[in-house]
Amino acid sequence: MSRDYSHRLIVQEVAPRDGLQIEPKWVDTDDKIALIDKLSTCGFTRIEAGSFVSPKAIPALRDGDEVFHRIARRPGVIYVALIPNVKGAERALAAHADELNLVMSASQTHNRANMRMSCEASLAGFGDIVRLAAGSKVSLNATIATAFGCPFEGRIDEDRVVAIADTYREMGMHGITLADTTGMANPRQVARLVERVLERVPADALTLHFHNTRGLGLANVLAAYDAGARRFDAALGGLGGCPFAPGASGNICTEDLVNLCDETGIPTGIDLPALIELSRALPALVGHDVPGQLAKAGRNGDLHKAPDYVHAI
């Protein structure tokens, strides 16, 4: 089976948002800004830099306004903000976010647990945000969370996911993300769903968001890429975690993903040694080990010195 590895894979770095949001230790605003500014020099074209949610709900990201105002905007980089509602959208527009990422779960139960509203209420809010953003230069992305499975409901009907994608497009969303929020996707399912969604959404408007909760993150990326997907979320160091699975891995790890691409020849435009250096500074920032593996193992090309006795054999 011959595959085509020549298409560029776009990585959207989400550590400043999906990575940091569940960290129990407060990360200083200056440190967040320094991290984002360093990420901006690594070759990313998209960085999810923060969220505008209730400070009570996500205290770790309560400084989103200041972060967005003070980061050094690098030309060619789109700085994305996660938005739960109209109030968050107003704050994000005031902070000059380039793109708003709205979230609704395919699972009613998960949406009620996560957003504290029904899917219908979420969609009504999305309509308000579309009207608010009209006339501004901001672009809109809408995420379908739990698109590959729900930790409360289990399997999610693929027709429902496809129908939500249609609804998002009809509402005027520029981009759509299929999110495997708690790492339940498998490569066979990913290939099938990506193929169906790409029949209605162009590849440059579709993002895949995988967690590595059950070790399948990079296998799912390859299955999606083989099916035509080109844009992927990933978090430096594999930050993120899952509140339902203590000790389980978080988002797919950016440097592990870029290493996969470098080794297979998939172009990303991202500077892997710079990423590894940033990742190795993460444990000091968040106060614990992180799941990413490349920063521990090094790249294939980082050769080891053979023991002296081999020369005597």
Next chain:
Amino acid sequence: MSRDYSHRLIVQEVAPRDGLQIEPKWVDTDDKIALIDKLSTCGFTRIEAGSFVSPKAIPALRDGDEVFHRIARRPGVIYVALIPNVKGAERALAAHADELNLVMSASQTHNRANMRMSCEASLAGFGDIVRLAAGSKVSLNATIATAFGCPFEGRIDEDRVVAIADTYREMGMHGITLADTTGMANPRQVARLVERVLERVPADALTLHFHNTRGLGLANVLAAYDAGARRFDAALGGLGGCPFAPGASGNICTEDLVNLCDETGIPTGIDLPALIELSRALPALVGHDVPGQLAKAGRNGDLHKAPDYVHAI
């Protein structure tokens, strides 16, 4: 791209050998035997139960003779022993191992570092073992270590790997393993090399041995499976590690692999809930957390209770 998930995937459990060999804490012989006996009831057809190497080189496995004598042999399960030399083969035959697994690295430097001899000396020893085993019922497998990369030499010429496979077959080896000893393989390379080797070795005689050092273990399994490979080594809990990458992951994790198969519909014949239970007992056995993720996250079907407030929305 349509794929065929209907072929059975054979998992050879290697935790008792490749998993335990680098553990610093001594695991009692009784505990090793209990682990192997429990693994024997999980549906495996192949278990690498120990090795017959110098007790000075691998003290953790110095009780291989007693382990092989005392385990409860389950009909239908092949109990494999890793063998470094003729002396080890004699011990393994005396202990009634069903299969001997011989190892040589494709990389001269790695073979000298690991086996303390040249590749030519390894092959000469293999010839002695073939003669020793002739007339017995034992089957012989030979592993090509560092087949996908060497931590000292870097890239390994694929022609060399294919030539070694030919040599092994000409010597009378029944099975051949391609081992990614330090987790340097990528899916594109795996597909290419597996296709080439399957032109000369039947699928039921070829095993792939992957480490998850850089997070690509299960992606490599799928690439190999898609290319026609059917037999894979894996270690309960992802035990194993890599002496050159502290903190990096070890062998691909058996229960993570079986979960991938269960979710995609690939038959394995292995009892996943029983495996998870065994894996969850590993930290107490080895004295530290293990890298496997499924035992932490649970299966997709292990649903969580939604928070009470969702019912009021």
